[in-house]
Amino acid sequence: KERADKSRVHMRELPADYRNKNNEEVNCGLTKEEALNEAKRCLDCPAPSCTNGCPVGIDIPQFVKNIERGEILEAAKIIKQTSALPAVCSRVCPQEKQCEAECIYAQKMGKEAVAIGYLERFAADYERESGQMAVPECAPSNGIKVAAVGSGPAGLAFASDMAKRGYSVTVFEALHEIGGVLKYGIPEFRLPNSIIDVEIEMLKKLGVEIVTNCIVGKTITFEDLQAQGYKALFVGSGAGLPRFMNIPGENLIGVMSSNEYLTRINLMGALRDGDTPVLSGKNVAIIGGGNTAMDAVRTAKRLGAEHAMIVYRRSEAEMPARIEEIKHAKEEGVEFMPLHNPIEYIGDEKGRVKQMRLQKMELGEPDASGRRSPVEIPGAIETIDVDTVIVSIGVSPNPLVPSSIKDLSVSKWGTITVNDGMQSSVPTIFAGGDIVRGGATVILAMGDGRRAAAAMDEYLKSC
């Protein structure tokens, strides 16, 4: 009873007018005392609904109980039984739609859910900082070679699980850095690279070999891998193809995809110490309302934009971004222009964008996505000044791998089609993450990688 009367912990954050000028992580984490207190709120439900909300089914009451007892390393161990990247997921999972949405506090009691994500992060960070990170136990080597394409969360989770099962795993990564979107997309102020690097070090300790600068389908083909003795392949190549709107002026200088913008900055170090340039001006408009759009707009603000604007064709309620992201963006001074849709970009004599024409919208009937659809208000057109536009309206699956493998069946959206065990139409090829789901989430990608590992293990044993 008294457990239920406590109110949910608030995580400390850097002050908005300080953090919007640098790249430091915004969320500061919980202190041990805060974590122990928050853990006390958990009712240790006999049939815990929270676990159903977690795509990888972390034993939430168990790990929370251990935190309450002060057994933090034990808590971390429990989380790691099912999640390969807890320090990452606890930072980027949309908890309010997953585990925390299913917590009994939110479901039945009309109260704020137990801060599961914060507690998970606490346990993971505590373990990492303790210097006592447990290297998971590996089965003795079985000498069987398997490969993963892509080092995003799907590929890394797959590699980790296969290594634990005793396989020799090689991960092939097209870029010069390991981590996929975690590195090139999600910015430092939300997910520091040092955290990802620790997880990657852990993988290497498990014996996983990672080959960067190697594009499967180009540098090396599926057939080459087979010839080199790889018995099966996991494709976690992501949804890397940016979409554009095909409106006039979209190829003007200063108009770019969020992938380009974030890659130049996060992966290539533009405007820090890298040789790669980036355009990021005073009036920056981001088109879209997802996580990527929020990351881009908050980055633009940090790079000195006077006006960093979210331009979104529906209303704020329909935005797919996490609530926390929207809140943080607003605190940092980001301007929101919901119910606006760009119809044209206008350039100066050198071809650099200087203005954009926006069609005002209103909400109509719900569409296929279940959200109210945006409808144009006839004649309501506005022109605003912009010097940088970042198009962040989604990505499509990268066709590079699918098109390089004969007999691999893909859907009409270009995603690889798989069965429940993440096995594709080619029995030795498994796939997961964004290349199977289109743009999804880190935890789903990771879950796919793990499921594929289990199924591949079964498959190889049966051969």
Add this chain to the structure above:
Amino acid sequence: MNKILKKEHFSPNVLHFEVEAPQIAKTRKAGHFVLVKVGEKGERIPLTIAASDPVKGSISLVVQRVGVSSAKLCDLNEGDYITDLVGPLGKATHIENYGTVVCAGGGVGVAPLLPIVEAMKKAGNRVITVLAARSKDLVILEEQMRANSDEVIVMTDDGSYGKQGLVTAGIEEVLLREKVDMCVTVGPAIMMKFVALLTKKYNVPTMASLNTIMVDGTGMCGACRITVGGKIKFVCVDGPEFDAHEVDFDEMQMRLNSYKEIETEAMKHYIETAAI
């Protein structure tokens, strides 16, 4: 990390590198390129694979020193390592026996043209190569081109070597003289634009190999996008070769200047710090 096996000058600002890259040497075809990054903080820049030696496990790059990133590469020496090198990227050139093919290259476009000339010759074409440069000392790869062409026409802006005039004058001379079935052009956007206008007049199908700004080279960022026949294409995965008569070269030229000011500043800074 890829080791530089050999370095030589083709002209003061055009260098030839032989780089260790066994896997790429095996699979690359004419038209393919690599992305190269020098130093941890380096920029990823695309360079055409000019030749390869699968036995030795090496590829050749011909690099023109134009800005910071190409300069950093040109300043490396034999025995040094290129931090990151990935490829082969892009679609291979469509090679077949067309009959008579004119291959026209200008500036550093001559390097990417060489593997195409070789492949066209090997496929049984009569190959006429037109090389254009500002002056005699900027003419590169002439010998290698001669070895793979039925005829080589050299054009210089100042008439210091070959004939005086632009690349288009050289091509037109051939077009007026005999039936040409195919034209391939690689060079600065403005040059390719005028080649395309000329061959359009003579109704000769023309392929242009485009050199847009790139970042990842795998279709992930869209930096390399251009308009071909009214549609957006990504040069790194859909190209680099396109029907020259459909390419919007003015837009491409404009986009190539995206970072002009920043690049000029950066180069100034690089030269100053190198001088110290």
